[in-house]
Amino acid sequence: MGAEDGILGGDKGRVMKLLKYSILPFFIFLTAFSSLAQEKRYEVPILDSPSTGPANAPVTIIEFLDYQ
Amino acid sequence: MKVYKGKIRLIVKHYPYRYRDYSHTAAEASLAALDQGKFWAMHHLLLKKSPELDRQSLIKYAKELNLDIKAFTESLDKMKHSAIIERDKKLAVDMDLYNTPTFFINGRKVIGNRPYEYLKKIVEEELRNVKK
Numbered sequence: 096m097g098a099e100d101g102i103l104g105g106d107k108g109r110v111m112k113l114l115k116y117s118i119l120p121f122f123i124f125l126t127a128f129s130s131l132a133q134e135k136r137y138e139v140p141i142l143d144s145p146s147t148g149p150a151n152a153p154v155t156i157i158e159f160l161d162y163q
Numbered sequence: 164m165k166v167y168k169g170k171i172r173l174i175v176k177h178y179p180y181r182y183r184d185y186s187h188t189a190a191e192a193s194l195a196a197l198d199q200g201k202f203w204a205m206h207h208l209l210l211k212k213s214p215e216l217d218r219q220s221l222i223k224y225a226k227e228l229n230l231d232i233k234a235f236t237e238s239l240d241k242m243k244h245s246a247i248i249e250r251d252k253k254l255a256v257d258m259d260l261y262n263t264p265t266f267f268i269n270g271r272k273v274i275g276n277r278p279y280e281y282l283k284k285i286v287e288e289e290l291r292n293v294k295k
Contacts, residue, residue, distance in 0.1 A: 136270030137258065141174050144251070145193070145202045148172035153293040154269055154286055156171060159178040159255050161263040162189035162209040163216055 170290060175206065177248045178255040178263050185216035188239065190248045192221040195238035199230050 139157045177193070179186030189209050196205030208224050209216065218239065225235040238244070255265075266273040266282065269289045273282065 135272070137267055137272055138270065139176075139258070139267050140254070142250075143247075144174050144176050145197055145206070146172060146174040147203060149169060150172065152170055152172040154167070154171045154289045155174065155267075156286075157174045157176060157267040159176045159251070159260055159263055159265045161177075161179050161183065161186050162193070163179070163183045163186040163214050 167286065167290075171286065175202075176251040176254065178252055178260065178265075179248065180263075185214070187242075187245075187248060188218060188221060189213075189216040191239050191242055191244055192216075192224070192235075194244035194247060195235045196225065196228065196230060198238065199234065201228050201230060204228050 141155075141157070144157075175193075177190040179190050193202060193205050193209060196202050205224065205228060208228065212220065212224065221239060222232065222236060225232055260274075262274050264276065266277075268282070268285045269292075271285060271289075273285065
């Protein structure tokens with residue numbers, strides 16, 4: 096039993112190491128990456144496309160649509 | 164939209180899919196209505212009536228909006244606004260857009276049909292950013 100506990104303990108240790116060195120950094124990277132992705136802002140030329148609302152409005156929404 | 168009157172500017176770009184029957188014609192119809200100062204009325208009507216967008220239906224909608232039918236039909240049949248529609252479409256392709264609708268809210272890309280609340284949240288965030 097004692098020997099098995101030792102092996103289990105070793106597994107636990109390995110699992111913790113795995114968490115510490117691979118999974119956790121991966122999630123940190125993922126979180127950072129997705130928040131960076133959210134912050135990306137695209138430049139869309141407005142040109143003479145139909146528009147409504149004041150030109151100096153604080154929020155501009157450009158919608159690409161298909162009626163069908 | 165009405166809640167944010169004066170705070171939002173909405174711009175429409177057309178991205179009709181090639182394989183859909185009436186996409187291009189419907190976009191033409193909206194721009195033919197624009198020529199007669201009725202773009203938004205036609206825009207809302209087209210969204211409401213979709214996918215009933217064949218030529219006859221479009222002319223019927225133009226009548227509902229009291230448009231000059233002769234000018235409207237001619238514009239439709241000659242595909243008078245083809246260049247604008249193709250320009251929008253090229254822009255969409257160049258920007259790697261594959262879905263409609265795709266929104267850019269102060270440049271932040273939102274893909275696909277989203278619940279009103281979702282769009283509202285982004286608009287509110289943007290309004291807060293401006294106030295800062």
